[in-house]
Amino acid sequence: MHPQVGFRPSLTSDGAEADLSASALQDIYLSGLRSWKRHLSRFWNDFLTGVFPASPLSWLFLFSAIQLAWFLQLDPSLGLTEKIKELLPDWGGQHHRLRGVLAAALFASCLWGALIFTLHVALRLLLSYHGWLLEPHGAMSSPTKTWLALVRIFSGRHPMLFSYQRSLPRQPVPSVQDTVRKYLESVRPVLSDEDFDWTAGLAQEFLRLQASLLQWYLQLKSWWASNYVSDWWEEFVYLRSRNSLMVNSNYYMMDFLYVTPTPVQAARAGNAVHALLLYRHRLNRQEILPTLLMGMRPLCSAQYEKIFNTTRVPGAQKDHLRHLRDSRHVAVFHRGRFFRVGTHSPSGLLSPRALEQQFQRILDDPSPACPHEEHLAALTAAPRDLWAQARRSLKSCAGEALEAVEGAAFFVSLDSEPAGLTREDPAASLDAYAHALLAGRGHDRWYDKSFTLIVFSNGKLGLSVEHSWADCPVSGHMWE
Template sequence: MAEAHQAVGFRPSLTSDGAEVELSAPVLQEIYLSGLRSWKRHLSRFWNDFLTGVSPASPLSWLFLFSAIQLAWFLQLDPSLGLMEKIKELLPDWGGQHHGLRGVLAAALFASCLWGALIFTLHVALRLLLSYHGWLLEPHGAMSSPTKTWLALVRIFSGRHPMLFSYQRSLPRQPVPSVQDTVRKYLESVRPVLSDEDFDWTAVLAQEFLRLQASLLQWYLRLKSWWASNYVSDWWEEFVYLRSRNPLMVNSNYYMMDFLYVTPTPLQAARAGNAVHALLLYRHRLNRQEIPPTLLMGMRPLCSAQYEKIFNTTRIPGVQKDYIRHLHDSQHVAVFHRGRFFRMGTHSRNSLLSPRALEQQFQRILDDPSPACPHEEHLAALTAAPRGTWAQVRTSLKTQAAEALEAVEGAAFFVSLDAEPAGLTREDPAASLDAYAHALLAGRGHDRWFDKSFTLIVFSNGKLGLSVEHSWADCPISGHMWEFTLATECFQLGYSTDGHCKGHPDPTLPQPQRLQWDLPDQIHSSISLALRGAKILSENVDCHVVPFSLFGKSFIRRCHLSSDSFIQIALQLAHFRDRGQFCLTYESAMTRLFLEGRTETVRSCTREACNFVRAMEDKEKTVHSEQWQLSTSQIPVQQMHLFDVHNYPDYVSSGGGFGPADDHGYGVSYIFMGDGMITFHISSKKSSTKTDSHRLGQHIEDALLDVASLFQAGQHFKRRFRGSGKENSRHRCGFLSRQTGASKASMTSTDF
């Protein structure tokens, strides 16, 4: 996703002598620090690690083992084969007294050692089992006998009710690939986008690299892989994100949308109250590790480490690099409305505030008539400035307005109450949806605190959205939280018939605290410059959302194809028609099969894909009836059990998007909404004469239909689409036809 933008800026120094690589003591020091950070992180969460580290056992299993040993000892049986007697001899005799106590202590120590050995054996066995990847290569819908046996063993060794972090000690470490394979795959990936001359030169440099530097670099990586939890993830976080000096807005952040076709209530404060309550319920479950670990195909666990920093987290700017500040807890949110900042408590003395009480507090902020102080209104534009600039200004701000700054940076998350409506409208569905995406990605440049792990955006008509900072975790993590939030606030918490949150207000609650910023004169000009830069960057982004509903995942499955492969090949065809050439294409892929894994790159512009596109464009064919200029990512729907897509087809997530990775490229995100719809989020720069988000959107529609028409089951889609005419066809099938589905919902649809 947005990490591709940072990867653009990283280019190795290539000369006629090969790749220049500086290898010295700092490299070993960095490896040492990587491992040290891993161990510090483990120590800080010792207690939770203990509870989950003994999984699939539990403290009760130790008690059962100890009781069994005591019972055997009472029956004059020695299950320790003499070890407990030797342990008793090593214990102090306390003057011959408390002989029975020594026996109990010896039994406890023996039970603990035996219990630990059994747990260690379980973890090793499970780690070996989870290192098996043969199931990934099997045909969809078929399962071999070895995989069935493997699955049964995984279920046995996993226990009955694993917690969120139960698998962390059993996940295999990410292996270091051979450098020869890495170079070979790199050359394969760049071959389709290089001329013969450039490719030959690149191949020569690659061979020089293998001959001169590769072996030492590979040794460093292997050394780090033995010492640190993951040999690449912390460097990915630092060099791709934290060392980047570019503004976070558009370049790094991404957005998540609300339901596309319905809004449960038109009351802004009510929607904010339910959403914040649902988010904090998720945090409560997260702290108690009650969120089930994600299992691929219901059997293979993914790493859960990224969940730790969802809440109470802020990216702090630095002159050379940023760092992530994560608090153990926070019992307030920071709220922005009409240029004013508020500190709003989320808990009473004993518990979380009810949705109706939270609504009351948000309504108090909305009704507050006090104006913004000079320069306060545009203060948050500093978080959209280049990171070095913001770091310097923040030093002054921390001195002059430490309490207000801490209230924002120490909040559970940031809430922006926008004064304007947003979302899909009947009058102009295309433009309104594009404006909605743009508002979530960039806003007005000064109404989001881009440093916070995420900003909850609530528009005046009750529409919701998220703006997410990217360094702390990847999209599937925030997507998991967002799915829970939408499902909980609509289907579990719900709204009364008048649109308010259920329950009663609490008049005894104190007013939300208005934050006071004592802004020194020297930062006024910095705020103005930051605002100007944010507006230029915001106005240069062209966002376009394409709800495609002629077919979806179910049709692609009937063609016996991978849904992701289908979309990626269609994107290659669409981009070739848009630009007339192939380009290096970035597709994000997660590495959470391994401990603390994050993201890797799939280079989906392959020779086979290029050959397919050329064949599609060659009128003579008969078929069966260097910059990341194309950055793509699929947003997975992970918790379909939370939504009733049959009775309420419009209450499904519409995904989100991110900015382009290159000034002359595209950012394309897509999500399969149920079985019959795909929504694309496209972005590009208006300043580029080579790109146009709306034009690419039309090419994507055409490419999907053309690829589908290769299959007999999909030929009628093209006839239907062409027969209806292209003008506004996308929104006729993607918006107006949904009105029927929306009428089934028991909740109000305020956009219609």
């Protein structure tokens, strides 16, 4: 790993000695301050999404209304506030009024929590309605119009990215009879009469012997988990697969075909990395709006959590996803060499120009690749059990370099060749563009990272995306 900016200790006869200057101590202080600010911001955002569609101001309004009722000698709590006051410690006569205020605040909080729970249940019931899917184009029935009006009332205002997560309906469990019937319908066209009769017999035996118990397990999981499918889908469709990620799983995204903002490779890389990290900043603050069908029906936003700072780690039997809370660097590959490029200064995210200068230093660097470095990333394109075995050896001899790649916000590949649509031969150029994004040379993409940003020598961009952490619409939204 070739660091762009490194912390260099000095060597003495007694061993290594770190130079702790005032600027180093200031960096430590600012790092801790940023960490605490992130923790507080996440706590506040989690609180706001937890109480949505209500807001903290609604609690203040409720508390003020209770206090006003007490001033008018009314008791909206029907005696509960007095009961709460009796349970509070007796601090003496001079604090009698304080006990009353605390009792009113506790009652307001309990009432507020009950109202929020009611709103969540009501919104979940409303979002379980699917009649709008069957409406003919250009027409809308009265039930759907009523449903839209109620959803508009209960949905609240100014939602954050994860505001609707608690209100989404659970994935319904189909009856096992319907599942078996649809399975037989799906296999009928591809089986002979004899094979279909044999398969139908097995299906009936399954319904008679095992189906009821397995269906009960599935119902139990559906009550316990918000989505009984997602974790099994992630594990058995992706993480347990032992095939190569390249071509079999990973997919790609293209740049604009007819527009290239700049042909300068380093400038395009700097702008793209800066824009992606701005998106990550908005994502961490939940400022990305949730996706709403018809502007009303929210979709699940859970997959947005792992866009950045995520790596698929190979294992002997199955892989696992490693997600970090934060990462302040990107891993860069150019001409067989790996670089660690810092993306932040003590004052925040580096500007596009500052990032461009770092990428230009990499492009201008004439140093050769270290032994075994040039084709190292080809291991991420190997079968997963082979890569898992090789990774264990790599971690023991080059653990810091491996961590710099796997702990990066994302991977950047600075290609030495141009790409994109050409007027002379549009079909062949698009094929070559797609091939470069999907596979490259087999050793210049880190297929385990959540995504690799590919910047070609003529300024064209593309993404190579690992599939297990999310489906294409999530990464497509970020790319747009």
